[in-house]
Amino acid sequence: MAIELSNLMERSLSMLSSDHKSVVSMNLFVALLCACIVIGHLLEENRWMNESITALIIGLCTGIVILLTTNGTSSHVLMFSEDLFFIYLLPPIIFNAGFQVKKKQFFRNFMTIMLFGAVGTLISFVIISAGAVHFFKQMNIGTLKIGDYLAIGAIFAATDSVCTLQVLNQDETPLLYSLVFGEGVVNDATSVVLFNAIQSFDLSHINLSIALKFVGSFFYLFIASTMLGVIAGLLSAFIIKKLYMGRHSTDREVALMILMAYLSYMLAELFYLSGILTVFFCGIVMSHYTWHNVTESSRVTTKHAFATLSFVAEIFIFLYVGMDALDIEKWRVVRDSPGKSVGVSAILLGLVLLGRAAFVFPLSFLSNLTKKSSHEKIGLKQQLTIWWAGLMRGAVSMALAYKQFTSSGHTKLHGNAIMITSTITVVLFSTVVSHHHIL
Numbered sequence: 001m002a003i004e005l006s007n008l009m010e011r012s013l014s015m016l017s018s019d020h021k022s023v024v025s026m027n028l029f030v031a032l033l034c035a036c037i038v039i040g041h042l043l044e045e046n047r048w049m050n051e052s053i054t055a056l057i058i059g060l061c062t063g064i065v066i067l068l069t070t071n072g073t074s075s076h077v078l079m080f081s082e083d084l085f086f087i088y089l090l091p092p093i094i095f096n097a098g099f100q101v102k103k104k105q106f107f108r109n110f111m112t113i114m115l116f117g118a119v120g121t122l123i124s125f126v127i128i129s130a131g132a133v134h135f136f137k138q139m140n141i142g143t144l145k146i147g148d149y150l151a152i153g154a155i156f157a158a159t160d161s162v163c164t165l166q167v168l169n170q171d172e173t174p175l176l177y178s179l180v181f182g183e184g185v186v187n188d189a190t191s192v193v194l195f196n197a198i199q200s201f202d203l204s205h206i207n208l209s210i211a212l213k214f215v216g217s218f219f220y221l222f223i224a225s226t227m228l229g230v231i232a233g234l235l236s237a238f239i240i241k242k243l244y245m246g247r248h249s250t251d252r253e254v255a256l257m258i259l260m261a262y263l264s265y266m267l268a269e270l271f272y273l274s275g276i277l278t279v280f281f282c283g284i285v286m287s288h289y290t291w292h293n294v295t296e297s298s299r300v301t302t303k304h305a306f307a308t309l310s311f312v313a314e315i316f317i318f319l320y321v322g323m324d325a326l327d328i329e330k331w332r333v334v335r336d337s338p339g340k341s342v343g344v345s346a347i348l349l350g351l352v353l354l355g356r357a358a359f360v361f362p363l364s365f366l367s368n369l370t371k372k373s374s375h376e377k378i379g380l381k382q383q384l385t386i387w388w389a390g391l392m393r394g395a396v397s398m399a400l401a402y403k404q405f406t407s408s409g410h411t412k413l414h415g416n417a418i419m420i421t422s423t424i425t426v427v428l429f430s431t432v433v434s435h436h437h438i439l
Contacts, residue, residue, distance in 0.1 A: 158187060180385070
């Protein structure tokens with residue numbers, strides 16, 4: 001009996017210490033988030049910095065401090081999980097993007113956005129995958145299968161709409177903003193849909209019927225996800241209009257809007273659709289219909305609530321990416337061949353540049369043919385901005401890379417470690433460099 005008791009005591013003590021560890025790490029992380037916001041605010045006048053780059057740098061610095069204090073065993077405060085990213089951090093960002101988008105501009109350029117976001121991503125995906133197969137097979141990286149090469153294509157075809165939002169101004173350059181931003185969101189969704197389609201198909205024997213099935217499932221996901229988002233948005237508008245909740249309580253209206261939006265995202269995930277597309281279109285429909293049915297105070301509250309949630313989620317992601325860049329385990333695996341890792345990163349950056357150029361310029365030309373007035377056409381300078389702005393790779397690329405190349409949180413395999421470290425390098429480099437050039 002005494003032995004059992006002592007075992008029980010030991011177990012509860014170890015549980016307590018692990019709980020305490022997580023409390024400590026959460027404290028640290030929240031403090032860092034606050035620091036990012038304060039420092040970001042102080043540096044607002046400085047055009048070289050914004051919150052995301054501040055968060056990346058603070059993440060890197062924190063990673064170094066943690067490395068030094070743990071004698072090089074860890075650089076993390078929290079462990080990254082795809083669930084955390086896809087279930088909690090991404091929905092508010094994408095929903096707010098749909099909610100705040102200028103609908104007139106968005107729908108006026110809807111065909112161009114769809115051309116860039118869907119067709120462009122596919123072109124980019126094909127070029128990056130083909131390039132990866134061509135170069136990486138010669139470099140003898142490790143055991144990468146055909147599915148891995150296609151996944152690399154999907155991962156690096158995803159531009160970072162989050163970063164682009166912070167760089168372009170919706171009021172100063174409405175056409176550019178709606179094109180780059182709309183393309184970013186549709187592109188994110190397309191990449192995730194592609195990625196999921198790749199994971200669910202057996203790609204070792206590709207033939208015409210599998211290719212057609214692949215295309216069919218892609219379009220089905222696209223259309224079904226969009227419809228689900230539209231239905232959820234309309235349903236929320238109908239409920240709020242019929243019940244007119246605001247006369248009793250603003251909180252109920254705001255809560256219902258937030259929960260209906262989140263429910264649309266989770267339903268999409270439940271039915272294996274694209275949650276990104278669903279929640280984006282839910283945001284557009286809600287801002288058009290639901291928002292006009294709520295009371296004045298609810299309008300102000302929802303606008304700020306959604307923007308705040310999105311803002312915190314963005315900083316959280318960049319702070320984490322900054323810390324993860326120093327994860328010793330990954331770099332230790334790659335240490336014996338640093339040249340190879342740099343080479344892979346450089347090739348990936350080159351392929352990303354090429355992939356974007358291959359669709360931005362031809363598709364802009366096609367889009368211009370359909371436009372009547374000259375001010376609606378996309379000029380060469382704007383085309384160059386679209387090409388360069390879309391270079392940013394961010395949170396979605398990171399999350400997909402983790403999903404593909406880490407099994408149970410580890411990257412022991414040489415090929416996998418190289419792919420993760422290269423993804424981190426490309427994300428850091430493209431975020432900082434293209435940010436400066438657009439400014």
